[in-house]
Amino acid sequence: xxxxxxxxxxxxxxxxxxxxxxxxxxxxxxxxxxxxxxxxxxxxxxxxxxxxxxxxxxxxxxxxxxxxxxxxxxxxxxxxxxxxxxxxxxxxxxxxxxxxxxxxxxxxxxxxxxxxxxxxxxxxxxxxxxxxxxxxxxxxxxxxxxxxxxxxxxxxxxxxxxxxxxxxxxxxxxxxxxxxxxxxxxxxxxxxxxxxxxxxxxxxxxxxxxxxxxxxxxxxxxxxxxxxxxxxxxxxxxxxxxxxxxxxxxxxxxxxxxxxxxxxxxxxxxxxxxxxxxxxxxxxxxxxxxxxxxxxxxxxxxxxxxxxxxxxxxxxxxxxxxxxxxxxxxxxxxxxxxxxxxxxxxxxxxxxxxxxxxxxxxxxxxxxxxxxxxxxxxxxxxxxxxxxxxxxxxxxxxxxxxxxxxxxxxxxxxxxx
Amino acid sequence: xxxxxxxxxxxxxxxxxxxxxxxxxxxxxxxxxxxxxxxxxxxxxxxxxxxxxxxxxxxxxxxxxxxxxxxxxxxxxxxxxxxxxxxxxxx
Numbered sequence: 023x024x025x026x027x028x029x030x031x032x033x034x035x036x037x038x039x040x041x042x043x044x045x046x047x048x049x050x051x052x053x054x055x056x057x058x059x060x061x062x063x064x065x066x067x068x069x070x071x072x073x074x075x076x077x078x079x080x081x082x083x084x085x086x087x088x089x090x091x092x093x094x095x096x097x098x099x100x101x102x103x104x105x106x107x108x109x110x111x112x113x114x115x116x117x118x119x120x121x122x123x124x125x126x127x128x129x130x131x132x133x134x135x136x137x138x139x140x141x142x143x144x145x146x147x148x149x150x151x152x153x154x155x156x157x158x159x160x161x162x163x164x165x166x167x168x169x170x171x172x173x174x175x176x177x178x179x180x181x182x183x184x185x186x187x188x189x190x191x192x193x194x195x196x197x198x199x200x201x202x203x204x205x206x207x208x209x210x211x212x213x214x215x216x217x218x219x220x221x222x223x224x225x226x227x228x229x230x231x232x233x234x235x236x237x238x239x240x241x242x243x244x245x246x247x248x249x250x251x252x253x254x255x256x257x258x259x260x261x262x263x264x265x266x267x268x269x270x271x272x273x274x275x276x277x278x279x280x281x282x283x284x285x286x287x288x289x290x291x292x293x294x295x296x297x298x299x300x301x302x303x304x305x306x307x308x309x310x311x312x313x314x315x316x317x318x319x320x321x322x323x324x325x326x327x328x329x330x331x332x333x334x335x336x337x338x339x340x341x342x343x344x345x346x347x348x349x350x351x352x353x354x355x356x357x358x359x360x361x362x363x364x365x366x367x368x369x370x371x372x373x374x375x376x377x378x379x380x381x382x383x384x385x386x387x388x389x390x391x392x393x394x395x396x397x398x399x400x401x402x403x404x405x406x407x408x409x410x411x412x413x414x415x416x417x418x419x420x421x422x423x424x425x426x427x428x429x430x431x432x433x434x435x436x437x438x439x
Numbered sequence: 440x441x442x443x444x445x446x447x448x449x450x451x452x453x454x455x456x457x458x459x460x461x462x463x464x465x466x467x468x469x470x471x472x473x474x475x476x477x478x479x480x481x482x483x484x485x486x487x488x489x490x491x492x493x494x495x496x497x498x499x500x501x502x503x504x505x506x507x508x509x510x511x512x513x514x515x516x517x518x519x520x521x522x523x524x525x526x527x528x529x530x
Contacts, residue, residue, distance in 0.1 A: 265487035276483035278460070279512075324458035326512050327489045332440040334454035367483050424479040 027131050046212060047219035052226050052248050056084045058255035058406060059244055061231050061267060063087025064096040065207070066384060066391065067259035068214035068225070069399020070406070075221035077400070078407035083223050086246060088230035092211030095261050098329075098361035099392040100284050100318040102297050102308065104141040104202035106161050106168050111417035111429045112370060113164040118414050119397025120201060126396055132213030134205045135311065139296050141202035142171070142179060144346075146191035146302040154197045161199070171196050180298055182349050189345050191303050204297060204308055210395055234271040234381070241271070241380040257382045257406050262327065262362025264385035271381055276367055276423045280321040281360035282389050283331035283339075287353045289313030303342035314356065317343060321363060321389060331360035363388050368422075370429035373402050373415040382406050383420065441515050446522050447502045459495035461485050462507045463527065489513060493527055 074080040105116035145151045161168035177185045233245035243252040262279040299306035306318045319339035366386035384402040401415040509518040519528045
């Protein structure tokens, strides 16, 4: 690595007041032609480019980003990472990602602040208890760590939770995945960008794709705000805007784009050292290293590209948060935002070829794409390079909506979608 | 978050309504005749437009009637509201 970050480089740069750090990635003008083009410079897109270059030796590639890298959902999520999914296909996909997360800081030589602080999912009624117990068993059969906690163990693991039997949705227990946790979302995008750039990938920001050129059923290039770029392989990783790009190629996808909201509080001293999610009341909370509570709310029930979201959704989430954690009642919320998430009818992603040659889609991650970033990039790179899916993403093809072989994680995953 | 002018009740908060998704998707008359592709198209494929979109809404916490709406998904501005069975306005 040319500019390896280490304690020595830190000390060395301290002597020059940290003014001589080299740029972590370049700002190139697009070439006329690339071997492959990735549309979308979020975590998934940059990871795709990184693994295309690293594992498949495709160096003449570009990532096109209409804004700045990591400025979309990568910078808008609640940074939760877990792999406790019910179905085998999902378990394989998300645990593949979790295994990469565990060594990612070392691999990228970039501190992504991965913290395996555990994720606890609460049960509030008998059906929750049955579902969550079933899920822990399914997880363990798939080699994913999961334990069932009774109410007292929940209280012991996270003492600020209100486990009183008198609340509207009392806590009857919960599951815990100890390997799960959080990571610093921006650092993930920046780490992958730096790694990809070093291997010769062009990361082109402020370059919006305006059209996709096809010759029959083969792609020939993309029309962008910086001119036409020739290529015969296009990987689309545009999250909420996937349908917009698909439309340019004359494709229709089984997606609906909706605002998903999150909010953070004023910073306080450490109070919650894990991630607690609740499916039934739809509230989840963790604490950032800065001390802010990071709270995830739900999606709006209608299509919108506004990156705002409705007030009633936030209100519902905060009601649930306050009942579960009365200690937060006087905290002030600092910021609220929305990200546009593309949701599939079965709430599982699409990492797939299409019926247009050279056009690949990685989309439909809905409300939970961040946790899959490294795995998604790795598997999508494999799919693009070999024109065939990896066995871990074979189930997540676009054709499942025709064959009916859906990966139905709706409500089966650890959080309501 | 926005206000919706229910054609039966007048202007109400959006939280009283639920959205039924893309409008004017016609249920196939002969479902048994359809190929798998056509079923997938009817069941799952959506335009998901960034811009002016036609959609169905229900006044769930009001008169509980269904109606259609023309809304710009870029800014949530509502262009028109019309009753079920009425012709969509030409944009």
